[in-house]
Amino acid sequence: MIFRKLCTSISTSNHNPFFLYTKSPDPLHRFCSNPKLLFSQKNPILNPKIQSLSNLRLFGSSNSSMGDARRPPAVSIPPLETADKLEVFRAMEAALGSPFSSDPFVPNPNPLIIVISGPSGVGKDAVIKKLRESRESLHFVVTATSRAMRPGEVDGKDYFFVSKDEFLGMIDNNELLEYALVYGEYKGIPKQQIREYMAKGCDIVLRVDIQGAKTLRGILGRSAVFVFLVAESEEALVKRLIDRKTESKETLLVRIATAKEEVKHVKDFDYVVVNREGELENSVMLMKSIIDAEKARVDQRNATI
Numbered sequence: 547m548i549f550r551k552l553c554t555s556i557s558t559s560n561h562n563p564f565f566l567y568t569k570s571p572d573p574l575h576r577f578c579s580n581p582k583l584l585f586s587q588k589n590p591i592l593n594p595k596i597q598s599l600s601n602l603r604l605f606g607s608s609n610s611s612m613g614d615a616r617r618p619p620a621v622s623i624p625p626l627e628t629a630d631k632l633e634v635f636r637a638m639e640a641a642l643g644s645p646f647s648s649d650p651f652v653p654n655p656n657p658l659i660i661v662i663s664g665p666s667g668v669g670k671d672a673v674i675k676k677l678r679e680s681r682e683s684l685h686f687v688v689t690a691t692s693r694a695m696r697p698g699e700v701d702g703k704d705y706f707f708v709s710k711d712e713f714l715g716m717i718d719n720n721e722l723l724e725y726a727l728v729y730g731e732y733k734g735i736p737k738q739q740i741r742e743y744m745a746k747g748c749d750i751v752l753r754v755d756i757q758g759a760k761t762l763r764g765i766l767g768r769s770a771v772f773v774f775l776v777a778e779s780e781e782a783l784v785k786r787l788i789d790r791k792t793e794s795k796e797t798l799l800v801r802i803a804t805a806k807e808e809v810k811h812v813k814d815f816d817y818v819v820v821n822r823e824g825e826l827e828n829s830v831m832l833m834k835s836i837i838d839a840e841k842a843r844v845d846q847r848n849a850t851i
């Protein structure tokens with residue numbers, strides 16, 4: 547009730563269309579026309595920066611207290627319609643009593659760790675290859691593996707191909723963030739590579755199997771983003787694996803049986819991307835959107851290795 551009275555009194559006493567703030571003897575009256583402002587940083591009583599607005603004069607507007615000899619001289623803002631932009635800019639700085647800052651309003655996003663996983667043959671490598679071509683700020687960690695090189699693969703680019711003994715040495719020296727024995731072969735993620743590229747501000751992409759993703763979730767928690775790649779159906783996945791022609795009949799059967807179980811783990815991930823037959827480009831686009839959205843999060847993930 548008292549508050550409404552205050553507002554009524556100021557709305558009848560203040561006719562200046564540009565400012566809520568006038569030289570009323572009662573400081574509460576100055577911001578009464580919008581009750582929210584009373585308690586916000588826009589309230590000149592609370593914000594000393596805006597208090598300097600009392601020195602502000604617009605061309606063509608009257609200011610009844612201009613004769614007050616105790617106040618510093620008023621700053622004039624030239625008319626926006628005709629004045630030079632820089633002139634207006636400088637006048638506004640002078641009116642506010644400090645230069646406008648060019649510092650970013652929000653800090654740059656943190657480097658992101660993106661874990662991509664999914665059943666064998668779903669298209670992880672295919673998606674990553676396309677992402678690699680389109681995003682320079684992403685670093686794709688080259689996994690170390692003890693498996694033999696497939697035709698077309700390049701050492702140091704697709705994987706670091708090492709012997710089983712070399713791999714065991716890396717485990718002993720604590721050089722791996724995560725490692726696993728997959729279908730009789732070792733695969734692991736070198737820590738040093740991640741540290742080095744995160745220090746350069748790059749986002750990191752890790753490609754792991756489902757078990758690896760589970761282990762990484764245990765290590766990284768919510769500090770990394772986990773994406774599950776899946777085919778649209780079991781049928782599509784089997785056809786894709788047959789087409790790839792990299793498996794024996796036996797390993798093909800094992801991979802298919804494993805994939806059926808692995809799909810159940812989708813709920814442990816942050817995102818799922820369905821890599822439909824013939825729609826690889828769409829999957830890549832969705833991956834990019836996920837990364838963009840993650841970079842725009844207010845509550846940034848903050849991974850340290």
Ligand SMILES: Nc1ncnc2c1ncn2[C@@H]1O[C@H](COP(=O)(O)OP(=O)(O)OP(=O)(O)O)[C@@H](O)[C@H]1O
Pocket residue numbers: 664665666667668669670671672673786787789790821822823824825826
């Ligand atoms: N959307 C798609 N449509 C059709 N074929 C695809 C699609 N995505 C990937 N492929 C093909 O499916 C096969 C398996 O893909 P890829 O090797 O990338 O799978 P992966 O998940 O990396 O498998 P693994 O875990 O066994 O290494 C490849 O021949 C690839 O070119």
